[in-house]
Amino acid sequence: MSIRLAIVGLGKIARDQHLGAIAATDGIDLVAVASRNAALEGFASFNDIDELLASDVWVDAVSLCTPPQGRFAQARAALAAGKHVMLEKPPGATLAEVHALEALAKAKGVTLFATWHSREAAAVEPARALLAGRTIRRVAVEWKEDVRHWHPGQAWIWEPGGLGVFDPGINALSIVTRILPETFHLVCCELFFPENRAAPIAASLAFQTASGVPVEAEFDWRQTGPQTWDIRIETEEGPVVLTHGGSRLMVDGEPRIVEEDREYRNLYRHFVSLVGDGRIDADFAPLVHVADAFMLGRRTAVEAFED
Incomplete structure (x- = not known):
């Protein structure tokens, strides 16, 4: 039997990534949407998760695509109702x-x-396997993008809990925490x-692994x-480089992997497997590093940003 799924939060990321990935994944079917500002033609639509859970539309699982602020109450309601949650x-x-x-x-x-879509990029697991057999001397992360392109008019990202530049930066941290054979700290x-x-x-940001290897990261939302x-x-043994968000891999100066984006399709396939096996996948390490940055970070004021 396919998993009957509801999406909560029909915003940009849901439309850009989730809907197509669900449609392309065996074993899971979208049956409902809960969103304050949008509905999806052909599917049961509700204003919020409470209205969804109180309805006669049966769902087995909920995929939460809302901003992180306020998501706890939504996830708790779904879990308390016995629903699987992504x-x-x-x-x-x-x-x-x-x-x-x-x-x-x-x-x-x-x-x-707890999904980390960048970990599903094509070069991530090959890089992890490769680095397990190499001696690492230094790691440098450069994650720079244009916030106006990726988050037009989204005020929540600038509020407490919205993470600001760590919204994309946490993607880099999700990859680095996956591929390095050692843990690291800020x-x-x-x-x-x-x-x-x-x-x-x-x-x-300046991190260090347990053995003292430096890990440096530069995140910036002002790049055009x-x-x-x-x-x-x-x-x-030579340089290892992941580019294009982890979809391309260069080893010792030679290209090894160049792949298209399958990240969200991989996430939903994994979700189907987790539900089938009754497992939990909740690695919060990338969020720990972001929390540490807010705790240890020296704050510098820069010019005002207008969307």
Whole structure:
């Protein structure tokens, strides 16, 4: 039997990525949508998750595509009703709330999937396997994009809990936490806040692995023209470079992988597998690093940002 799924939050990411991925995935069918500002023709539509859960439309699972602020109550309601839950990244606005959701999912015996779509890029797992056999000397991350292109008019990203530049930056952190054979921790960072915003527009971060390998990251939301999503790893055996958000891999100066975007299709295939096996997949490591940045970061004011 296919999983009967509802999407909560029919915004840009749901329309750009989730709808097509669900349609392309065996074992899962979209049957309903809950969104304050939108409906989807041909599907049962509701104003919010409470209205959905109170209706006679049966769903087995819920995919939450809403902003992280306020998502905890939605996820908790779905889990309490015995529904499997898939969380867009970031999984929540705080660490305490995502750990509470994981505990509730375990208590209810349902699946909770905290997704990191960038981990599903084609070069990520090959890079992980390769680096397991190499001696790493340095890691440099450059993640720079144009916020006006990717988040036009989305005020929530500039509010507390919206993460600002860490909304894309957490994608880089999700890859690095996956591919490096060692854990790492934040040493210092600088956060650049527009004088009229409550979230940073740029960040410079310095991490260190357990053995002392430096991991440096530069995130910036002010880049126009070509976008930059690169991770460069210096190893004793030669350079390893992931570009285009992890979809391309260069090893020792030679191209190894160049693939199209299948990230969300991979996420939904994995979700089907998790539900079928009764498992939870809730790795919060990337969010831990973002929380550390807000705790340790020196704040620098920069010019106002107007959308």
